[in-house]
Amino acid sequence: DAGVIQSPRHEVTEMGQEVTLRCKPISGHNSLFWYRQTMMRGLELLIYFNNNVPIDDSGMPEDRFSAKMPNASFSTLKIQPSEPRDSAVYFCASKTGGETQYFGPGTRLLVL
């Protein structure tokens, strides 16, 4: 299997622009997570989907952030409008019913 796929790997944008991050989970995995990693706060859960349904979005920082999972093989995380403090590495992870989460390579976002 190809593992979790994320795109783009790097994104540089200007403040106020819309940013869309994409994730393809491992086939057959029914749980999907979006995380944000910063030096100050480490890894933080933004949103969790199970069977394509958002179960926990309590980590989404504010209304500028939204996430969708239209089908079992695709999810997006959108930031609109972006701000410099959104600069971070964003990870997508997926899993089956077991404990182990499989992480994608991450998207490194820089908002100028």
Place this chain on the structure above:
Amino acid sequence: KNEVEQSPQNLTAQEGEFITINCSYSVGISALHWLQQHPGGGIVSLFMLSSGKKKHGRLIATINIQEKHSSLHITASHPRDSAVYICAVRNSGGSNYKLTFGKGTLLTVNP
């Protein structure tokens, strides 16, 4: 909310040395994970523990539930072990998916 503390924050070792990274948490847990993040950024799950000890190659992970403490040991360390090691816990009585992460320990192994 569980507080997960890792020590040390940074660790530099010479090739061949025995390495120990520690993780303490404040609230009872159902599971503890050790993850490895290489300089390229990818995160890989190394171990999941709920009790006792697990070994995989040169890596050994232990957990003491009563003391709320886990250690990750690396024997005969090698430069390719250089990475950030992250401890994460799943609270007991909480959700069956949510992990709380430590800030990580940056390990550098010099040849």
